[in-house]
Amino acid sequence: xxxxxxxxxxxxxxxxxxxxxxxxxxxxxxxxxxxxxxxxxxxxxxxxxxxxxxxxxxxxxxxxxxxxxxxxxxxxxxxxxxxxxxxxxxxxxxxxxxxxxxxxxxx
Amino acid sequence: xxxxxxxxxxxxxxxxxxxxxxxxxxxxxxxxxxxxxxxxxxxxxxxxxxxxxxxxxxxxxxxxxxxxxxxxxxxxxxxxxxxxxxxxxxxxxxxxxxxxxxxxxxxxxxxxxxxxxxx
Numbered sequence: 001x002x003x004x005x006x007x008x009x010x011x012x013x014x015x016x017x018x019x020x021x022x023x024x025x026x027x028x029x030x031x032x033x034x035x036x037x038x039x040x041x042x043x044x045x046x047x048x049x050x051x052x053x054x055x056x057x058x059x060x061x062x063x064x065x066x067x068x069x070x071x072x073x074x075x076x077x078x079x080x081x082x083x084x085x086x087x088x089x090x091x092x093x094x095x096x097x098x099x100x101x102x103x104x105x106x107x
Numbered sequence: 108x109x110x111x112x113x114x115x116x117x118x119x120x121x122x123x124x125x126x127x128x129x130x131x132x133x134x135x136x137x138x139x140x141x142x143x144x145x146x147x148x149x150x151x152x153x154x155x156x157x158x159x160x161x162x163x164x165x166x167x168x169x170x171x172x173x174x175x176x177x178x179x180x181x182x183x184x185x186x187x188x189x190x191x192x193x194x195x196x197x198x199x200x201x202x203x204x205x206x207x208x209x210x211x212x213x214x215x216x217x218x219x220x221x222x223x224x225x226x
Contacts, residue, residue, distance in 0.1 A: 001169065034212030036152075043202055043216035044144075044152065050210060087152050091212055094166035096142070096154040 002026050002090050006099030012107040021073045021102045023088035028068045032092035035073045039084045109133040109215045111203045116220030119193050127188040129203030137181040140206040143188045145199035193224045
């Protein structure tokens with residue numbers, strides 16, 4: 001099974017900051033990677049798919065990059081609504097796997 | 108409007124069974140892969156199971172293989188998760204999620220249903 005490792009687990013930042021979250025796969029997944037945002041008590045929301053494609057309706061301050069085993073999610077200028085938990089997920093092969101999550105908190 | 112509505116959660120005893128349902132609307136259900144994803148209290152997301160658009164192929168996480176069965180009834184726009192031999196660590200919110208057609212990951216999610224396994 002493919003293991004997904006996210007870092008950091010927690011990230012403290014301020015409104016307006018640029019932040020980057022990293023996700024590493026235990027083997028190559030090409031670009032079959034998605035990023036989700038989750039707020040407490042809510043379902044996850046798809047932000048990025050195929051590593052770098054922005055889901056419809058997602059603000060352009062979100063971007064994704066990477067291929068193979070290393071991927072990043074970048075938020076170019078943090079907004080108050082962005083403080084949440086972020087997960088990567090590989091969908092290259094079953095069983096699909098999620099990273100352990102990155103909690104983005106207000107500094 | 109795409110909607111996914113889970114039901115069937117509740118309290119079960121260890122070793123017991125529950126069946127979750129996810130009723131879909133607003134899209135051509137029989138064209139989409141469907142998944143179940145769970146989240147234990149205070150923990151991260153765990154993919155549980157997926158089923159092909161036709162229902163002919165299913166996939167499972169190692170943690171539930173042999174205990175859970177995913178199925179779908181395309182004429183009723185519903186996907187199910189039959190959970191047997193429940194354990195304490197199956198306690199979680201269970202989400203139903205649709206895989207997008209453009210290899211886009213899970214683009215729509217239900218609101219989740221809570222399963223609590225406890226004696």
